[in-house]
Amino acid sequence: MAHLPLLLLFFLLLIGVHASVSHGSPLPPTYNTSICSKSYKCGDVNISYPFHLSDAIGGTYGYAPFSCGYTDLDITCSWDGRKETPIIQLNGNNYTVLDIIYDSYIIVLADTDALGGGSCPRVRHNVTFGQAYEWLQYTGPSDNLTFFFGCNLLPLPPMDPGLTRFADKYQINCKDFSNGPNGGDSFVFTSGELDPKTESELDRRCSQIIVVPVNRTILNLSNQSALPSGEYGQVLKKGFELAWTSRKDEQCYQCERFQGQCAYSQNRTFLGCLCSDGKVSTKDCRNSGAPPPTSNSSGGLQRWQNKEIAFL
Numbered sequence: 194m195a196h197l198p199l200l201l202l203f204f205l206l207l208i209g210v211h212a213s214v215s216h217g218s219p220l221p222p223t224y225n226t227s228i229c230s231k232s233y234k235c236g237d238v239n240i241s242y243p244f245h246l247s248d249a250i251g252g253t254y255g256y257a258p259f260s261c262g263y264t265d266l267d268i269t270c271s272w273d274g275r276k277e278t279p280i281i282q283l284n285g286n287n288y289t290v291l292d293i294i295y296d297s298y299i300i301v302l303a304d305t306d307a308l309g310g311g312s313c314p315r316v317r318h319n320v321t322f323g324q325a326y327e328w329l330q331y332t333g334p335s336d337n338l339t340f341f342f343g344c345n346l347l348p349l350p351p352m353d354p355g356l357t358r359f360a361d362k363y364q365i366n367c368k369d370f371s372n373g374p375n376g377g378d379s380f381v382f383t384s385g386e387l388d389p390k391t392e393s394e395l396d397r398r399c400s401q402i403i404v405v406p407v408n409r410t411i412l413n414l415s416n417q418s419a420l421p422s423g424e425y426g427q428v429l430k431k432g433f434e435l436a437w438t439s440r441k442d443e444q445c446y447q448c449e450r451f452q453g454q455c456a457y458s459q460n461r462t463f464l465g466c467l468c469s470d471g472k473v474s475t476k477d478c479r480n481s482g483a484p485p486p487t488s489n490s491s492g493g494l495q496r497w498q499n500k501e502i503a504f505l
């Protein structure tokens with residue numbers, strides 16, 4: 194008899210705990226694990242968490258009102274009748290995914306315009322992340338190619354040897370190149386070759402400046418004096434690297450540290466931590482009773498996390 198109040202208290206506590214758990218997350222307490230476990234292949238690239246395929250079953254937000262993975266990192270698998278090409282949009286621009294290296298959190302992208310534009314493509318935009326800035330960053334020292342389009346160098350001042358010299362050295366002069374309706378001359382520089390004086394001079398004389406990151410090693414190995422005659426196209430087509438991270442969202446970071454996968458809404462709100470046993474947690478998967486993942490079950494993320502835990 195004396196135990197009854199205690200037992201009651203215990204149950205009340207249990208209910209209380211339960212209520213607070215299900216209250217904290219806008220998601221139901223369980224989810225269909227098939228939305229998380231899949232790795233899709235598109236062309237030569239494996240796509241899995243934190244990336245997701247936007248045209249997978251029902252679409253990213255059609256099948257479930259959340260993504261298993263980061264908002265903005267959805268990839269479209271485009272089919273041109275011959276091959277599949279994985280494409281990610283950053284700030285409204287298309288980039289072809291050349292590779293995803295899950296072990297080192299690196300995605301290798303190339304401007305889709307540059308890949309499709311013949312041997313001397315015309316780039317049309319700077320690389321900006323838009324809302325995906327939350328997830329992506331440059332991996333470290335990269336290098337840039339700076340393009341000046343639609344330039345009018347004439348009339349040159351009577352004796353301006355400086356300008357004529359760089360015109361010879363940096364002017365894009367390959368047959369395949371098309372500058373667009375307004376014409377004019379075009380130039381390409383590596384970061385090291387563009388001094389502030391030249392830059393401000395060109396700034397005045399050209400209608401458009403585009404800065405594109407490139408792989409420094411590849412640029413270094415290329416024949417740089419052949420950049421304007423077409424080598425620049427080869428360098429652009431090799432792409433550039435970005436790293437992804439959940440560091441900027443503490444909730445997701447904590448979730449991933451303990452083997453969870455983050456669920457996000459389309460508006461970039463963290464909705465919950467998806468555990469491998471099908472439970473949804475508000476925080477992380479330590480209490481979900483999920484078996485610890487095998488080291489080869491889902492790629493680099495978890496391997497890295499295991500390392501991280503080992504350091505704790």
Ligand SMILES: *[C@@H]1O[C@H](CO)[C@@H](O)[C@H](O)[C@H]1NC(C)=O
Nearest residue numbers: 224225226227228250251256
């Ligand atoms: C989970 O989703 C898959 C794929 O749509 C479906 O085949 C399966 O029936 C779903 N499982 C449950 C328990 O709803």
Ligand SMILES: *[C@@H]1O[C@H](CO)[C@@H](O)[C@H](O)[C@H]1NC(C)=O
Nearest residue numbers: 232233234237238239240293
């Ligand atoms: C893609 O994944 C499959 C199995 O999931 C694996 O056999 C293959 O080696 C992977 N390919 C790449 C390029 O990582």
Ligand SMILES: *[C@@H]1O[C@H](CO)[C@@H](O)[C@H](O)[C@H]1NC(C)=O
Nearest residue numbers: 269271280282285286287305
């Ligand atoms: C990006 O690719 C999609 C699908 O291929 C296409 O519909 C869209 O027009 C492209 N956007 C740009 C800015 O090129």
Ligand SMILES: *[C@@H]1O[C@H](CO)[C@@H](O)[C@H](O)[C@H]1NC(C)=O
Nearest residue numbers: 334335336337384385404406
């Ligand atoms: C390349 O361009 C980016 C963005 O404009 C800039 O932050 C970076 O410092 C540039 N890198 C070099 C080596 O000039």
Ligand SMILES: *[C@@H]1O[C@H](CO)[C@@H](O)[C@H](O)[C@H]1NC(C)=O
Nearest residue numbers: 317318319320401402403404
């Ligand atoms: C690209 O970035 C450079 C500076 O990094 C800027 O001067 C230029 O106006 C930008 N071009 C476009 C088309 O936004």
Ligand SMILES: *[C@@H]1O[C@H](CO)[C@@H](O)[C@H](O)[C@H]1NC(C)=O
Nearest residue numbers: 332334408409410411433434
């Ligand atoms: C550049 O490309 C080389 C060769 O493909 C690759 O090994 C390296 O990781 C890349 N580095 C960067 C910073 O993109």
Ligand SMILES: *[C@@H]1O[C@H](CO)[C@@H](O)[C@H](O)[C@H]1NC(C)=O
Nearest residue numbers: 334336409410411412413414
């Ligand atoms: C580029 O190549 C030169 C030698 O050709 C080397 O000294 C330099 O370290 C290289 N730089 C990078 C970033 O690879």
Ligand SMILES: *[C@@H]1O[C@H](CO)[C@@H](O)[C@H](O)[C@H]1NC(C)=O
Nearest residue numbers: 415416417418419420422424
């Ligand atoms: C580099 O390009 C220049 C200009 O096109 C050419 O004259 C030279 O032979 C090239 N050098 C090598 C090593 O290919």
Ligand SMILES: *[C@@H]1O[C@H](CO)[C@@H](O)[C@H](O)[C@H]1NC(C)=O
Nearest residue numbers: 219258458459460461462464
């Ligand atoms: C974002 O979406 C979530 C869930 O769909 C919703 O609860 C929240 O109010 C939305 N936030 C904003 C700023 O729209």
Ligand SMILES: *[C@@H]1O[C@H](CO)[C@@H](O)[C@H](O)[C@H]1NC(C)=O
Nearest residue numbers: 230486487488489490491492
């Ligand atoms: C993990 O690796 C082991 C051997 O290395 C293999 O037998 C097993 O099938 C792999 N599991 C998965 C899920 O890939």
